[in-house]
Amino acid sequence: MSDTVTVIVRRKVKPGREQQYEDWLKRLTAGAALQFEGYLGAEFHRPQSPGGEYRSVFRFSSLNTLEAFEISPFRTQMLAQGEDLFAADAAWDRMTGLEFWFDPPAGTRVPQPSPHRMALVLVAVVFCLVMILNLTLGPLTDGWPLAARVLLMVSIQVSLMTWVIMPRLTPLIARFIYPSTATVRKEKP
Numbered sequence: 001m002s003d004t005v006t007v008i009v010r011r012k013v014k015p016g017r018e019q020q021y022e023d024w025l026k027r028l029t030a031g032a033a034l035q036f037e038g039y040l041g042a043e044f045h046r047p048q049s050p051g052g053e054y055r056s057v058f059r060f061s062s063l064n065t066l067e068a069f070e071i072s073p074f075r076t077q078m079l080a081q082g083e084d085l086f087a088a089d090a091a092w093d094r095m096t097g098l099e100f101w102f103d104p105p106a107g108t109r110v111p112q113p114s115p116h117r118m119a120l121v122l123v124a125v126v127f128c129l130v131m132i133l134n135l136t137l138g139p140l141t142d143g144w145p146l147a148a149r150v151l152l153m154v155s156i157q158v159s160l161m162t163w164v165i166m167p168r169l170t171p172l173i174a175r176f177i178y179p180s181t182a183t184v185r186k187e188k189p
Contacts, residue, residue: 004040004059004060004061004062005059005060005061005062005063005065005066005094006057006058006059006060006094007057007058007059007060007066007092007093007094008055008056008057008058008092008093009055009056009057009058009090009091009092009093010053010054010055010056010090010091011053011054011056011086011088011089011090011091012051012052012053012054012086012087012088013054013085013086013087014084014085014086014087015050015051015087017084017085018046020085021054021082021085021086022044024078024081024082024085025042025044025054025056027078027081028078028082029041029042029058031074031078032058032069032074035072035074036060036065036068036069036072037061037065038060038061038062038064038065038066038068039058039059039060039061039065039069040059040060040061041058041059042056042057042058042059043056043057044056044057045057066094114177117176117177118177121169121173121176121177125161125165125166125169126157126161129157129160129161129165130153130157133153133156133157134153137152137153137156
């Protein structure tokens with residue numbers, strides 16, 4: 001597989017250990033850069049409020065590169081070194097390109113959406129949108145330069161998919177996109 005993989009790690013750090021955690025992250029990324037050819041880099045986001053989660057975004061050139069990192073002695077050693085800094089286990093999400101369109105069902109643990117099903121849904125949605133936009137806007141944009149027509153259609157399509165269609169569609173098709181995930185009911189406090 002040659003597609004870039006993004007991993008988002010969310011982790012709470014023990015109070016008062018934030019600077020040590022940030023130093024640990026620097027050692028982790030410096031070591032990954034030296035040892036893993038397909039490691040593309042990382043970015044870090046501090047918690048928005050005291051006691052919140054750090055969010056780290058790691059990028060790898062392929063799923064194979066990520067998996068080599070995940071099973072490496074280096075990663076095992078680094079996790080052991082940082083263990084006393086962590087307030088809880090990290091939430092670890094992989095994204096290979098299409099997941100940003102899909103929200104997992106409530107209570108999903110470590111979602112791994114089916115890439116084939118995501119592609120199928122996207123083809124169906126894009127096809128329908130392109131047909132509708134061409135039928136409705138085609139006559140209005142007749143005579144426009146091709147680039148202007150395509151830019152208008154793509155802008156409307158992406159906007160509709162991002163803010164209107166996919167947020168409403170994904171809860172309805174969540175079991176189709178996430179066929180093998182376990183969900184838990186949220187207990188009321």
